[in-house]
Every structure is written in C-alpha cells, then in structure tokens.
Amino acid sequence: MIKLISFAVGLCACIQVQAQQIPNWQNQDLQKDSLFGISTDKAYTLLQGRKATPVIVAVIDAGVDTLHEDLKSVLWLNAKKKKGDNGTYGWSFIGSAKGNVHYDNLELTRQVRQGDTTLKKELARQLAEAQQTYQGMRNFEAILNSVTKKIGKENPGLADFKAFQPDGPGETQVTGTLIKILSEKDDFATFKQEQIDKGIEHYKALAEYQLNIAYDPRSIVGDDYLDSKQHNYGSADNNGPDPTHGTHVSGIIAAVRHNGIGLDGIADQVKVMNIRAVPDGDERDKDIANAIRYAADHGAKVINMSFGKSYSSDKKAVDEAMKYALKKDVLLVQAAGNDNHNIDSLNNFPNRKVVAGAWIVVGASGLRDDKELKAPFSNYGKTAVDVFAPGVQIYSSIPGSKYAYFDGTSMACPVVAGLAALIREYYPKLKATEVKDIILKTVVKRDSLTNYCLTGGVVNAYQALLLAATYTHRS
Template identity: 40%
Template sequence: MRRAHLLLPFLCLLGLASHAQAPLAQWHHLDPTADHVMGISTDRAYELLRTLPNKPAAKPIIVAVIDGGIDTAQVDLRHVLWHNPKEIPANGRDDDHNGYADDVYGWNFTGGADGRNVFRNQKEETRLYARLRPQYEHQTLAIVPPGKKDEFRLYEQAKEAYTTKRAAAEADYEDDARELTKDLANVATLRRAYGVAVVDSGRLRQPPADTALTRLAARYYQAVRGKFANLDSLTNQYRSYNAKLKQVLDCEYNLAYNPQPLVGDHPADLAERQYGNPNVKADPRDHGTEHGTHCAGIIAADRANNLGVRGIAEQVRILSVRAIPMGDERDKDVANAIRYAVDNGASIISMSFGKYFSPEKNVVDEAMRYADKKGVLLVHAAGNDHLSVDSTTQYPSPRFLNGQPIPNLITVGASARTNDEQLVAKFSNYGRAVDVFAPGVDVVSTYPNDQYRPGSGTSMATPVVAGVAAVLKVNFPQLTPADLKRIILASAAPVHTQVRKPGTKQLVDFATLSRTGGIVNLYEAVRLASAVPVPAAPISAQARRGK
C-alpha cells in the first residue's frame, strides 16, 4: 500500500504508549562501541560526569524550542517546562512589563490578540511571487531599472520555485485522490464479500468466499494488522492524508491565501515585536504541537519519573516559543522568537525549521548577533530535501549576509542507527555547510496527550544536539557558545563508512557529507569539556584522541 507519511521534518509512525508505560527503548542514547548502534553514548556520558573530580557545580539552564507549540500537560514534559516567575497566569496583564501579557510558558508569534492562531501559512516562494508579481509580471531583466534588478531576479527565482512546486503538489494530490477512490471501492467490495459492515484484521485473515478476492484481502490485511482496528480506520487515515495534500494546495501554494490579518501585526514593520498571544500549546490535532512536543522531549523529557522516555539533559527548563506554522515561517517571527528566548534567559535555542527563501534575512541575522552577544547558542536543522546546502542555501543559513560565518550557530544533519549504507538519513540535506550529523531516524519521544511516537527528520537530530549542548552548559557553566560549538564538533570523529548519498544510489564516504564528517557524541563532548580550558583554536577529534 502506498502513502508514506505526508511531510518531513516530522514523521509520526505509530502510537507507542500511554503515560502509564515504563520507559521505552530509545536507540539514540546507546553507545556505538558497546551497543553497536550509532547513538550518542548518553548513559556513558553521565557515568563519566559522576566520576569527574573538581567538576564545577551544575547550574540549571533554560533551553528554548522555537517551533509550532508544545503540549504543556504532557506527563514527561510538564515538570521540565519553564515558568515565567514574574507573570500571574490568565489575568490579562503584563505583570513583568516585558511586552507580553500572560506569557507563563512562553509566547506565540503566530497568533492574534483575540486568541485565534495561524496553523498554516504560505511557502516563502508563494509569498514572494504573490507580492512581486504585480510589479514584474510583464517585465524583463533588460528593461528593469538598475536598482531593481536584484529584486527582479528574486521574483524570477520565486516564480520558478512556486510554479514547479505547485505543479508537483497538484500531481501528488490528484494521484492520491485516484488511489483513495480505488481504496474506497476495494473496501466496499470486501465488505460485500464478507457480508459485514466492518472488516477487521481477523476477518481479513480468512479467505473470502470469492476466491478471486483472496489476494486483495491479503494486501489489506498487511496494511491493517497491528496498526488499525479495521478497514474503516485505515481508509480514514487515507482520507486524512488526502485532505492534508489538499491543504498544501489551498494554503502553502495558494497565491491568494493570507492568514496574516488574523495576527494583527504590521508585516512590513520588521522592528515590531509586541504582537501574538500566550498560547504556546495550540490545538493538539495541529501538526505544530506534535512537532514541538516531540522536539522538547528529545532535549529534556523527565529522566527521573521512570515513565515514557528520557530526554538527554537534566536540570533544564524548556521555554516554548511558537513561531513555526505548516508552510513557511516569516523571518520577522523567527527574529522575534530568538530575541524573546534570549531576553527570557535561554542559554540554548533549538530551531527545527527551515526554508529556501529569506527575504528579510537581515532581521534574522541581527537577532542571531544579539543571541551571540548575550551568550546563547543556536542549533538549527539542515533540512529534509536530500540537497547539498553548499549549492542550495537553506535558511537560516550558517553565514550572515556579509558572508561571515555565524559563530554561535550549529547546523545539523540526520543519521540513522546502523553503521552501514543507510547511516545517513535518505532525506537529510548535507554538505560542508552542515556542521555535524546526529540521530534523526525513528527517534522515540514525547507526543501530545501523553503518548510517545517515533519521528524522523533533521528536526529530530537538531534537539539531539541541543540536548548535548545543554548537558555541557549545565555541567560546565563557564562554556561560551563558541566553546560549546567547538567541543560538540570535535566530539564527532569522522566516520568513513560508505553510505548512499541522500537522494541518489551513489555510494560516498560519510565523512564527506558534513564539515566534521561525524556524528555528535555526548560522552566525547563531556570528556573534552572536562579538559577545560578549551583551546582557542578548533582541533580535530582525532587529534584530541592523540591519534
């Protein structure tokens, strides 16, 4: 049966557990040597921390998750969430005078003052094409005034991207609609063959009276067993998937769609900061809350309650900043989200989002400079389009507009559990602009309504690295963003396994797919951090091991 899940950066595969279940297996915590799995050696790192002599006293920190929201009631998260100590909940007043009323758990830059929220937005190329088309639709580069040529080129790039992706989205929707029609007809046929209103997996195991349908029943049995109660549940999932494909057309690649008036800000005023609402949770049926909840759990799900999953970091409080809808985030919202996180004490910011156009990149750059000045490390997803980000820039990019590298930013690709051809995630972006890889395939973490599910994407790899940074900052509080970045990158020894280059069947050396050529390792990072003072210049992981 077709229909892999709709979109990365997040893949929900199976609901695994309620909050009552004991801890679930999480391969990303395992050790490559002892467990023969390409994890980050979490337990080994904590064993080392317990034995270190003269280690500085641990200092709790705040880690911000800029995403689509977090389920604040999730049993494995509710005790690790940041609470604004100066804000009185739900009184409608800005008690701490920071410009954001009732920001108890964080802030939402994709909502309006009346409580409504933006769940979906256009892709950035759609916004750009819609905005610039009236000015440039009938122009050519030769007749555009010199001062407008760069903007005209941007218009042409946006138009090409929009046109290509809109056509692909239409084809996906139409192909899936045809498949859905076939599925519904097949299910109706099987109902008649079995003579029942609801066909469950037990029924499908028995050959129908019409032996010509035996193979059809077997196909649907494979699709249903262990996953769905019956064929109606399966087709409901298919309908939901098809509706999501339609939403992509109706919202992300729709030139006329514009949810921004709901927020009530002034989009052209890039200095505007006080807008939005305090709803960081959103609707649990919305993709954003699932995504942000999953990322938060990877970083800091309660390690002491013996339930569900364990996060990477202890003594961390998660600050939720909601700025990422389905579709593409606005640069203005990203910049404000970074500034809000910094101003509210975050030491590390996890950013599992990205896009391929950034028309107001200058405001994001300034926010990143502000974060660096305040001692905050930024960790960002490389993207899930199996592209080289050396030739196709993904934003936020690792360089400022002036070409200088962003010193407090780590860009993360996704790796898998086995040290073989499949070690690099088939969807992951790659290139020298990617600093390091981290586990990002079938990573089990928190999910809304006290559930736990595996997710795949550089969105999962990013909070892994943010969690590693958090462990270092908690236990070695003197480390600066530059120190944290240097240590994390040095912890990733080059891996020379021949792997399938993402998006191709070509075998390449894994070490050629990123700046470090390796996978982050918490044990090695702790070992390096314990050898403080940190050297002024980066050295290779091999050199640190004395090889």
Template identity: 40%
Template sequence: MRSNLMKVVVSLLIFISVSTTGMSQEQYSEGGTPQNWFVLDPAKDKVQGLSVDEAYSFLKEKKRESKSVIVAVIDSGVDIDHEDLQGKIWINEDEIEGNGIDDDNNGYIDDRYGWNFIGGADGNVEQDTHEMTREYVRLSEKFGDIDEKSVKKKDRAEYDYFLKVKKDFEETYEKAASQYAFYNGLYKNVVRYNNLLKAYLDVDTLSLNDLRGIRSQDSTILEARNLVGMIFQQVGEDVNFEDIAVELEGAVKYFGDQVNYAYNTDFDPRTIVGDNYSDPNERIYGNNDVKGHDPSHGTHVSGIIAANRDNDLGIQGIAENAKIMVVRAVPDGDERDKDVANAIRYAVDNGASIINMSFGKSYSPQKEVVDAAIKYAESKGVLMVHAAGNSSKNIDKSDNYPSRNFNDGKSAGNWLEIGASAAGDNSDFVGNFSNFGKKTMDVFAPGVNIYSTTPDNSYESYNGTSMAAPSTAGVAAMLMSYYPDLTATQVRDILNKSSRKFDNLKVKRPGSEELVDFSELSISGGLINAYEAVKMAETLTIGKKD
C-alpha cells in the same frame, strides 16, 4: 478506465511499500533497535547513539555539579502539561499568570511559559502559506504584467529573482496539485472498492481468500476483485485494506494542505495576528498561547532535549537540568522572518542559553532582520542549533534558511547546523531525507526513528533533522549545565571536535544510491558524542570547578 486503475494500483503499491514496509525496516533493524537507541552507546549497545549514560557517569566520577540551563524551543508549540515534561518547562517567575498585566515590563502580557508570535487577540495562525508563495504574490503585483523589455535597469536584479520564484512556484504548485488529484481519486476508489466487496461478500474485513471465492460476472465486481487482489498479493495478506485507506487519506490531507494553504495565492491568515506586517522591526505582538492548535512537533523536540530522566514514564531526555522555554513561531506552512527574528530576540532577552530551531525554508525575503537577531544572540553568548532540513539536498549549493551566513558576507560563530543519522553504521547510516554539506553543515546527530513525547501524555517515533537538532541541543545543554564557564563558541567547537569519526565508512548520499565517504557530508565528518564532549570540556576547564 481499467488501464488507468492498473496504473493507480502500481503507484499505490509503491506508496504502501514506502510508508509501511520501509518504516518498519527503520524501526526494527536486524536484531531489533531499542526504542531509546539515540541516547545509548555504540560499544555497549551496538547502536550509534549519543553515549549519554557514559557522559553522566564521567561527570559523576569528576564530582561535577550542574546548574539549570534554559533551552528555547522555537517551534509549533509545546504541550507544557505533558507528564514527562513536568518540572522541565521554563517559568517566568516575574510574571503573574493570567492577571492580564505585563508584570515584568518586557512588553509581553502573561508570558509565563514563553510567547506565541503567530497568535493574536482572537486566536492563532494554524495553516500558512510557504514563503515562496508569499514572494510570488508580492513580486507578481510588481512584475506580473510587465513585458521583460520594459523592465528598468534598477529593477533588473529583482525581476530576475521574480522569474526564479515564478518558475519554482509554478512547478511546485503543479506537482502538488497533480499529487493531490491523484491521491484523492485513489483514496475514493480504494474506499469504494473496499465497501463494495465487503457488502458483496457480507464480511467485516476483506481477505485474499474471500476474493478468490468470487465468481460474479459483474464487470465492476471483477475489476474490484482483481485490483484489490493485486494489492494483497503485492503488499501481503496481513495488511488490512482499511489501513491502506488510512495511509492514503493521510496523503490526501498532506497534498490537500499544500494546494489549499501552502501554495494558495489567495490565502493569507496574517490578519489573525493583528500586527503591522509591513514593519519587520515591530516586536510587540502575539499572545501567550504556547501550545497552539497542534503542538506535536514542538513537544517531540522538547522531550528529546529535556524529558524527565528520574521518573518511570515515557523516555529519558538528554539534559537532566534543562528548562524548555516555549516560543511559538512555526505554523503549518513556512515561518515568517519577522516572527523568527522576534522569537530569537525574546529567547535571548529572557535568559535562554541555547535556541533550538527545528524548521527551515528556501526563501528569506527579510533575511536582514533575522541576521540582526542572530548577531544579537551571538553578542549575548547564546548557542543556536538549527536543523539542516529534510530535502536530501547539498546545502552548500541550495538555500536553506535561517542560516549562519549573513548578507554582509560574515557568518555566525555561535551556530550549529545538524544532519540526521540512523542507528546502524552501515550504508544507511545517514537518513535518506537529510540535507548535507561539507562546507555548511557541522555534524550529524540521531534523527531517524526517534521516540519522544507527543501531546496528551503520548509518545511516538518521528524522523527528521528536526529530531537531530534537539539531540544536539540536549548535549549542548548538558555541557553548559556542568561547565557554565564555557562560551557558546567553545561548546560549538567541542561538539564538532569531539564527534565520533568513522574511518572509511561508505554511506548512501541522501536522495540517491551513490556511496560516498561519510566524512564528506559535513564539516566535522562526525556524529555527536556526549561522552567525548564532556571529557573535552573537562580538559578545557580543569581547575575551574564551581
């Protein structure tokens, strides 16, 4: 028992150092990193931000005027009542709110602020499975009991795919189940020992000095004292034991959700939506609840793009004249291809110039319907900005959907794939979680420790390529607002070509300590630069002022 608990403590110390100490190092680099670093300027502010103020100064100097640009945020939902998003949410003026009538005849009733493709008449999908789980279930029904030798030749390719899915699913589920059991047991022990020692010592909060005074001969008390003491000594005396329990509780919930929902082959919430799921081309379903049960992620994304720059609240978003169209298609779990395709089409048909997609997955069984929607967006001149993912993978070699690459071998010309960068230009410049790819990922943008809007008029810092994508979408919206004649392809090219380059900068390859040239991790080899982007746009459009 004691040796197992010692192993628990060692793992706990690793977990705590990653989730507390590591985070503080990102948040407060040497000399302190400003909360709004992602919009600041390298030369003036000594952080690798987007140079947003410099871009606006240039536009003012050139006496450019802006037009409103609609940015569709396909996400988990958005808190449209947030104080810093007032006046920044797209409104469907042709739809009368709450009258139960499809006033604009677009097929969606009361879609005043957008649409929710993962809801139905009786509520919304909250948790959902991963796509890998859904594929495992589907293919197991066909091949699960078949001997390999009896597989027909026409089914061989699909059977081989099933074997890959089966292997991935079983390995991933086993890992998640093991992690869940580990952290669940660890959390219970931490709470137990904390409460036991507080009661024994008659204190409200444990301290290392309290533990040093214990002289009991009770083996359980001594074991608790020794293990808790090790935690304090390793992590630091200023770390509250209750805080450690909270961290562990979060891990329990995360891995519990993986086991109970994401990889649960018996879980299927789709009946809530009420669509004919077998028909990937069905388009009219869902409801008008654009908030959903937890709009934290989508609200954070929206603030980066368009939070009010003129009030004294919270943050300044990047695009001063952008409106957020809310399209809910991402549950707690993997989004479904049918919903993604319909979300894209809804955004295009209702006037979006840019679509931000801060989501992704490794399997896409109905990719053809998503490809068709992307091609439709391209035909209508809509720019698509996609987060590259947070798995520290080279997506030149690993699948990451949705993708600019179509099943027919062609690729979208209106697509930007975005990785996440940090504030400093040292070896930690690239987020250690960020995917990358010299042939597949376009450019990097700020995505580490990004402070933005969260529900109920709050603000928090998040990490992820999910934050880097809206950093890029915000700059794209700035360009399209001030230079409305630019096409989506031109904006894509401008953002890549004007990106800030770093000669001979060596960075850690995400997921390792290996140092590589920053220029080798993306197509452009650069970082989004709003100031240089507007200068390039000005050069391309001289003589075309509105």
C-alpha cells in the same frame, strides 16, 4: 517550514516501510547496544557527584503541550512578564487576541503575491504537483476503503490481502502495495494513519493553504508585517492549534529521565522555553527574528531551530537577530532539512552566510553503522552541515501525554541541542563557542559521512563530556 516525513510523500509507488522502532535508541551506545546512538546513558557515568546548573533551552516551533506528563515539570516559566503575558511558558509571534495562525503560505507563495513575477512558474509547478498528488492519494484511499469493505474487516492483515481477489487494475495495484507493506510490518491501522491519512492531510495543506496565493492569514496577528523592527506583538497563548511537532522536539531534549514513562530526554536539568513562531507552512523571517531575540533576552543558552525554507524575504532581519543572540553567548542549533539536498549549493534558510559563531547545523542519521548511516531524506553539505545525529524513528512526546515515532532532521536537531544543554549544565563556565567546538571535535567519524558534513561523524555525548572536562574554563 516544519516537515515531518513519517508519512508518504506521493502516490503508492512512494510509500515506504518504516525503519525499526526502538524507544530511546538515540541515547544508546554503539559498542554496547549495536545502535548508533550518542551514548547519553554512558555519558552520565562521567557526571556522578557533579552538580548541575539548570539551563534554559528555547524551542522555536509550532507550540508545546504544556500539560504533557513527561514535560510539564521541565517547562520554563516566564518571570519577565510583558503586556498580555500572565506568566506563561514563553510567547507566540503568530497569534493575538483574535486567535492563532495555524496554516500559512510557503515563502514562495508570499513572494509571488508581493509581486515577484520570476517565481510564478515555480509556484504554478509546485501547486500543480501538490494538487495532482493530493488527488492521487485520495483516489488510492477510496480504492483502499473499497477493498477493506469487501474484505469485511476494519483492520485487515497480510493474509486477508493475499486472499483477496482484486477487481480491476486499481484494486490490483492497491492490493499489491498493501501486501508489500504488510509483509514487512503487519499493522494496517498504523500504515493507514501514518502514511495515507497524514499524506492526504499534508498535500491538502499544500494545495489549499501553503501554495494558495489567495490565502493570507496574517491579519490574525494584527502587526505591521512589513516593519521588521516591530517587536511588540503576539500572544501569550503559545500552545497553538497543533503543538505536535514542538512537543516531540521538546521531549527529545528534556523529557524527564528515568521516571518510568515515555522517553528519557538528553539533558536532565533543562527548562524548555516555548516560543511559537512556526505555522503549518513556512515561518516568516520577522517572527523568527523576534523569537530569537526573545530567547536571548530571557536567558536561553541554547536555541533549537527545527525549521527551514528555500526562500527568504528578510534574511537581514534574521541575520541581525542571530548576531544579537551570539553576542549574548547563545548556542544556535539548526536542522539541515529533509529534501536530500546538498545545501552547500542550494538555498536553505536561515543560513550562516554573513553570520559566524556558535551555530551548529545538524543532519539526520539512522540506527545502524552501515553505508546507509546518513538518513535518505537528510540534507547534507560538506561545509553547510556540521554533524549528524539520530533522526530516524525517534520516539518522543506528542500532545495528550502520548508518544510517537517521527523521522526528520527536526528530530536530530534537538538531540544536539540537548547535548549542548547537557554540557552547559555541568560545565557552566564554558562559552557557547567552546561548546560547539567540543561537540564538533568529538563526533564518531565514519567514511559514509565524510562527504556529507564538515566533521564526517555522529555526535557523541560521552566523548564530548570527556573533552569538556579538559577545557581550562571548566567549573
């Protein structure tokens, strides 16, 4: 499941002030810039005079805006057409001529619908919580709208809320919350959009679609869903109803560098393969397995997987697809998840149990070299997570040739996928396992991460390219 966390995750007590917003900080250098980026710009000084070999990076996600100004020139165009494919930028496994799946259930909901009675109580608990939070946020919004109407401004500032005389406990609570928020960031409109509007949208989707056992959109796809060996289904329409997440991920990897707009992607000679398999809800194992196979069969050398879930209905199908890709020398890069869980001991799918090879799991780190370097939302695990990478307030592309800041391991994952692609561009003879080895061996270690991941550090492009140059299989 895609989970952006740049909005509130509960009632007003859970609303938090966003971290500092600095474009391209993930590319900066700790020593030079005092920001814990991965030294991308410094790394390019090692590549002067070297020739790059273009690398295909598959982004398995919710879709990508193929017209985005900072991405359209770096998109992969399918030369191996299949039935229904008119030479587009990839494939969708969650659509058909009937349309596209936008919302889908959580895997928990699907398993209960399929007869797993042991999960009924957990589904009921999560649904009740989602409904309560949704209603609570709607109540907060209603009071906030009343307060702003009384203030008489569409975009009131800190002084306006301080001067306002609340009537009753509801207005007192809302006014106090806004004073706290705007004391740190005096931008009411951004707060309203990012934390209230998106929070309401998120919990509405949970209550009405993701946790609703009566909702099942699979008929849109038209496949035999229970046949995990079925590969030929889907649609060439791989933008999807909402390609925000996939567009943001793709920009981090490959947005055109030094063109004066947007951001600079990590890798400079990448073609982004757009594979749509992740709805607003939990991805289905059959679709993920087929997306991985599609990427491997069409020449991807790196696969970005900024998704995950707590339950799996067909882990075997996904595992077999992973093994298939690994045999084809593909490097898999996966987001660790955004629940602040130790995934050494809690389920997070897909996972590497019974699958070994060139597979990197990524946690999210913050801007500063301090005890809070681990992002507070990031999952972790001494064995299940390999490395950390920038994933807090990452500025990247969104649909309509626009840009936005998002938080999440979904943002950290493409930082590492971009780094892997950069290494493979300039050292094309390196195997996927060697690239993984290089990335893990060259992290910048910190005591604050020692117990949170295998390497205890944040990836670093400069150090990785220095080590890549010493490998015997270099070009």
